Amino acid sequence: MATQMRGTPPREQTPxxxxxxxxxxxxxxxxxxxxxxxxxxxxxxxxxxSKRTEQQILNAALRVFARDGISRSRIADIAAEAGISTSTLxxxxxxxxxxxxxxxxxxxxxxxxxxxxxxxGKTSAREKLSLYLSxxxxxxxxxxxxxxxxxxxxxPSVLVSETELRHSVNDFARIALFLIDEGVRQGxxxxxxxxxxxxxxxxxxxxQVIITWxxxxxxxxxxxxxxxxxxxxxxxxxxxxxxS
Amino acid sequence: MATQMRGTPPREQTPxxxxxxxxxxxxxxxxxxxxxxxxxxxxxxxxxxSKRTEQQILNAALRVFARDGISRSRIADIAAEAGISTSTLxxxxxxxxxxxxxxxxxxxxxxxxxxxxxxxGKTSAREKLSLYLSxxxxxxxxxxxxxxxxxxxxxPSVLVSETELRHSVNDFARIALFLIDEGVRQGxxxxxxxxxxxxxxxxxxxxQVIITWxxxxxxxxxxxxxxxxxxxxxxxxxxxxxxS
DNA sequence: AAAAAATCCGATAAAACGTCGAAAAAAATT
DNA sequence: AATTTTTTTCGACGTTTTATCGGATTTTTT
Numbered sequence: 001m002a003t004q005m006r007g008t009p010p011r012e013q014t015p016x017x018x019x020x021x022x023x024x025x026x027x028x029x030x031x032x033x034x035x036x037x038x039x040x041x042x043x044x045x046x047x048x049x050s051k052r053t054e055q056q057i058l059n060a061a062l063r064v065f066a067r068d069g070i071s072r073s074r075i076a077d078i079a080a081e082a083g084i085s086t087s088t089l090x091x092x093x094x095x096x097x098x099x100x101x102x103x104x105x106x107x108x109x110x111x112x113x114x115x116x117x118x119x120x121g122k123t124s125a126r127e128k129l130s131l132y133l134s135x136x137x138x139x140x141x142x143x144x145x146x147x148x149x150x151x152x153x154x155x156p157s158v159l160v161s162e163t164e165l166r167h168s169v170n171d172f173a174r175i176a177l178f179l180i181d182e183g184v185r186q187g188x189x190x191x192x193x194x195x196x197x198x199x200x201x202x203x204x205x206x207x208q209v210i211i212t213w214x215x216x217x218x219x220x221x222x223x224x225x226x227x228x229x230x231x232x233x234x235x236x237x238x239x240x241x242x243x244s
Numbered sequence: 245m246a247t248q249m250r251g252t253p254p255r256e257q258t259p260x261x262x263x264x265x266x267x268x269x270x271x272x273x274x275x276x277x278x279x280x281x282x283x284x285x286x287x288x289x290x291x292x293x294s295k296r297t298e299q300q301i302l303n304a305a306l307r308v309f310a311r312d313g314i315s316r317s318r319i320a321d322i323a324a325e326a327g328i329s330t331s332t333l334x335x336x337x338x339x340x341x342x343x344x345x346x347x348x349x350x351x352x353x354x355x356x357x358x359x360x361x362x363x364x365g366k367t368s369a370r371e372k373l374s375l376y377l378s379x380x381x382x383x384x385x386x387x388x389x390x391x392x393x394x395x396x397x398x399x400p401s402v403l404v405s406e407t408e409l410r411h412s413v414n415d416f417a418r419i420a421l422f423l424i425d426e427g428v429r430q431g432x433x434x435x436x437x438x439x440x441x442x443x444x445x446x447x448x449x450x451x452q453v454i455i456t457w458x459x460x461x462x463x464x465x466x467x468x469x470x471x472x473x474x475x476x477x478x479x480x481x482x483x484x485x486x487x488s
Numbered sequence: 489a490a491a492a493a494a495t496c497c498g499a500t501a502a503a504a505c506g507t508c509g510a511a512a513a514a515a516a517t518t
Numbered sequence: 519a520a521t522t523t524t525t526t527t528c529g530a531c532g533t534t535t536t537a538t539c540g541g542a543t544t545t546t547t548t
Contacts, residue, residue, distance in 0.1 A: 046494060047545065053495085069402050071315055071341070074535065085497045090537065097315070148402060156400035158313050158392065161459065196463075197473050201445070204452030208444040215405060219440075229441050236480040290525060291514065297526085318504065329528045334506065 024182060031178055032119075035112040035171040038164075040105055056082040057092055058106075061099055066145035070100050070153050101163040104150045108168040111139045125183035126238065130230055132176065133206045137226030140210050147214050151207070176203055192243035205233050268426060275422055279356040279415040285346055285408055300326040301336055302350075305343055310389035314344050314397050345407040348394045352412040355383045369427035370482065374474055376420065377450045381470030384454050391458050395451070420447055436487035449477050 045051060060081035064073045075096055079089045093099040115135050122128045140147035160166055177199045183189040189198070209226050212218060219225040289295060304326035308317045319340055323333045337343040359379050366372045384391035404410055421443045427433040433442075453470050456462060463469040 049545075050495070071403075075537090076535075086536085087498080087538080088496050091495070094537090096536080152400050152402045156396055156455070158396050158459070159315075193476075197469075197476065200452040200456070200473065201449040201477060204448030204450075205445040206448070208448030208451070211400060212444070215402070225441075228438075229444060232437075232441065233445060236484060239483075240480060293514080294526070319506090320504075330505090331507080331529075332527050335526075339505085 024185065028178065028182070031171075031175060032112065032116045035168070035175065036109060036116055038105065038109055038168050038171070040102075040109070053082075053084060053088070054092055056084065057089060057099070058103060061103055062145050062149065065100060065103070065153070066148050070096070070149075097159070100149075101154060101159065101165050104146065104154055105165055105168060107143060107146045107150070108165075108172075111136070112168075112171065114139070124188060125179050125186055126188050126234055129176065129179040129183065129202070130227075130234055132179065133202065133230040134223075134227045136172075137206060137210050137213075138223055140214065141222045144214070147210070151211050151214055173199065173203065189238055190240050190242035193240065198237060201237070202230075202233055205229055268429065272422065272426070275415075275419060276356065276360045279412070279419065280353060280360055282349065282353055282408075282412050282415070284350055284353070297326075297328060297332070298336055300328065301333060301343070302347060305347055306389050306393065309344060309347070309397070310392045314340070314393075341403070344393075345398065345403065345409050348390065348398055349409055349412060351387060351390045351394070352409075352416075355380070356412075356415065358383070368432060369423050369430055370432050370478055373420065373423040373427065373446070374471075374478060376423065377446065377474045378467070378471045380416075381450060381454050381457075382467055384458065385466045388458065391454070395455050395458055417443065417447065433482055434484050434486035437484065442481060445481070446474075446477055449473055 045054065057078070061073075061078045064078045064081055067073075068077075073096070075089060076086050078099075079086045082089070089099075093102065115132060118135065119128050119131055122131060140151060154160055154165065155169065160169060177195060180189065180195045180198050180202070184191055184193075184195065206226055206229065209219070209222070209229055213222045213225075289298065301322070305317075305322045308322045308325055311317075312321075317340070319333060320330050322343070323330045326333070333343075337346065359376060362379065363372050363375055366375060384395060398404055398409065399413060404413060421439060424433065424439045424442050424446070428435055428437075428439065450470055450473065453463070453466070453473055457466045457469075
């Protein structure tokens with residue numbers, strides 16, 4: 001349980017609610033562009049050898065973290081798993097924490113890229129939203145090691161707000177919020193509701209399902225379950241009585 | 245890993261709650277009794293002095309964990325904050341992990357007790373559910389240090405399922421699920437829906453709001469916001485089209 | 489192929505964790 | 519109320535894990 005959508009960033013809100021047609025999709029593109037181009041905090045390595053080493057570290061760390069949890073994992077184990085010495089690892093990451101919080105970034109960017117591609121065909125806000133939430137669950141299922149690390153250890157942590165990763169985490173919520181606002185503008189969802197609240201309901205429900213699955217492998221079929229709950233909630237939201 | 249039941253085993257008293265069907269409220273009372281009597285894993289100290297020391301450790305740990313996060317907190321800091329030596333702390337808890345995961349138990353039991361009292365007057369499932377969710381948000385607000393620790397570090401953690409705390413965590417979800425089922429039985433909510441799913445939607449939404457508040461202090465008024473979102477979701481659920 | 493730059497690692501320091509036996513405090517016994 | 523026994527506390531010390539640094543090794547540049 002325990003949902004985290006530490007999204008809904010208090011201040012920054014890129015998309016303003018302009019009721020223009022062309023403007024809206026400009027903003028949408030800008031938002032996706034931002035999310036898919038977050039810099040991977042790369043220490044500018046010169047040699048190919050380094051890129052390979054870095055990848056080995058990342059792969060090893062993901063395996064070890066997913067197996068033992070961050071707190072129980074030891075730097076030495078990760079280095080051994082990567083086939084390098086402990087001190088070499090410190091050439092790349094200045095601490096275990098640093099490594100743990102940098103690790104999920106690339107996966108998250110990949111998710112946004114995959115989504116961007118898949119959403120290209122969709123026109124209605126509801127369709128885009130439905131796809132977004134289903135894909136996020138599916139992504140966690142397909143990359144379960146990453147999912148465990150991200151949803152159960154990184155995202156919920158108080159420390160995430162101190163790292164670069166927070167930008168991607170904020171993007172995640174911002175995209176959902178944007179689509180809800182768009183849905184309201186286009187008459188797919190009733191007006192008059194607090195859209196932050198609507199976003200909390202949607203993201204909360206889906207995250208809840210994902211986390212339960214990561215912890216207990218239940219429901220058995222995450223893809224089906226998340227699609228189902230997404231549709232159910234979207235329908236509830238679409239059918240809510242308008243408040244003026 | 246056996247459940248260590250110490251102290252007086254919770255014995256059932258015949259519930260005097262005489263509502264519509266006696267069977268259902270028997271189960272309800274049993275559920276609450278269970279949740280409010282989870283044993284606090286206390287190493288049975290003989291002297292009063294020890295109880296004071298234990299309390300000092302718990303208070304100190306809560307402050308330090310909430311301030312630094314579990315991973316950055318050091319045993320020595322907690323001991324210093326509690327005014328005892330490091331080795332004395334080890335007399336009480338065998339590791340930092342042990343301490344961190346034992347810490348939230350007593351608060352959680354208090355919450356269930358408070359809820360049990362407050363819910364005594366309520367009759368409809370919806371009222372009980374509404375109260376339950378609102379109170380859980382309010383409890384986190386009133387005990388913000390505990391809330392940060394529990395919602396942001398403990399609950400979502402992979403490790404929680406290996407600790408005694410998991411029982412209380414499971415109770416939390418079980419109570420919500422029970423009330424939803426009861427609501428369906430009593431005709432307050434439409435039939436035919438997956439009630440696990442319904443529980444995920446409700447708990448997910450409320451947790452989402454709580455976590456956002458713990459991290460950003462937004463929305464400003466958590467009590468109002470959580471009551472609002474609770475009512476909104478409950479109304480959505482109550483108004484859903486029946487599926488047969 | 490020599491010089492320069494980038495990368496890697498063994499040795500070792502620093503920090504945090506955890507243990508143990510003995511001292512101090514409280515309780516029980518006489 | 520002195521003495522014995524039990525409980526609690528703590529300083530000293532051993533272990534594990536984290537982190538640093540200077541030089542050796544490999545790669546790139548000239």
